[in-house]
Amino acid sequence: MASPPTLPISAGQSQQPIATPAFRAFISRLSDSVRHGFSQRRPWLELIDRTSFARPDSISEAASRVRKNFSYFRINYLALLASVLALSLLSHPFSLLVLLCLLASWIFLYLFRPSDQPLVLFGRTFSDRETLGVLIVLTVVVIFLTSVGSLLISALMVGLAIVCAHGAFRVPEDLFLDDQEAASTGFLSFLGGAASSAAAAAAAVPAVAVRV
Numbered sequence: 001m002a003s004p005p006t007l008p009i010s011a012g013q014s015q016q017p018i019a020t021p022a023f024r025a026f027i028s029r030l031s032d033s034v035r036h037g038f039s040q041r042r043p044w045l046e047l048i049d050r051t052s053f054a055r056p057d058s059i060s061e062a063a064s065r066v067r068k069n070f071s072y073f074r075i076n077y078l079a080l081l082a083s084v085l086a087l088s089l090l091s092h093p094f095s096l097l098v099l100l101c102l103l104a105s106w107i108f109l110y111l112f113r114p115s116d117q118p119l120v121l122f123g124r125t126f127s128d129r130e131t132l133g134v135l136i137v138l139t140v141v142v143i144f145l146t147s148v149g150s151l152l153i154s155a156l157m158v159g160l161a162i163v164c165a166h167g168a169f170r171v172p173e174d175l176f177l178d179d180q181e182a183a184s185t186g187f188l189s190f191l192g193g194a195a196s197s198a199a200a201a202a203a204a205v206p207a208v209a210v211r212v
Contacts, residue, residue, distance in 0.1 A: 041075035053169045066167035072175045073167075081159040088155035095148045102142050110135055 056062035070077060089096040109119060110131055119126045126134070143149040
């Protein structure tokens with residue numbers, strides 16, 4: 001009896017799952033960084049303690065309060081900004097869908113696409129430079145030339161206004177902030193830790209090469 005014919009498998013199909021471990025490692029490290037950041041948040045009851053609110057006597061005092069409160073409640077403030085941004089996007093499903101499509105394009109067409117697997121769309125092969133250029137132009141168009149950009153800017157302005165108002169009226173005398181701790185675990189270091197984790201995840205799989 002003759003053996004059944006073997007179905008041919010193209011190289012593109014066999015190499016497609018290569019990007020999956022890098023994407024999973026990226027999501028895992030990013031979620032770990034977010035959980036680590038939220039573990040450093042202050043109690044929310046301390047944030048809204050009504051007995052600690054008072055009107056500042058001058059603009060300089062208000063600015064000093066904002067600086068001290070941001071150093072102490074930085075994770076809470078970031079969570080508040082993210083909540084305002086999420087509520088704004090949920091109230092505009094079309095903008096949320098556009099941003100998700102844009103993010104998916106960056107992830108699957110450039111960041112976690114194997115370097116030895118060219119991008120073929122509509123019968124045309126795109127190089128890495130061409131793919132990057134198209135994605136940059138698409139991002140600029142979506143962010144700056146549509147209602148998505150104005151929605152993001154409005155949400156961020158509302159969130160910053162809430163944070164500044166709270167920081168100006170919250171008296172920081174009862175807060176015990178270690179300056180050395182604030183310098184080592186501040187806002188920029190939190191973002192830097194997430195970025196380094198993402199870079200390590202991308203470097204974990206040799207198939208995902210660094211592109212120009």
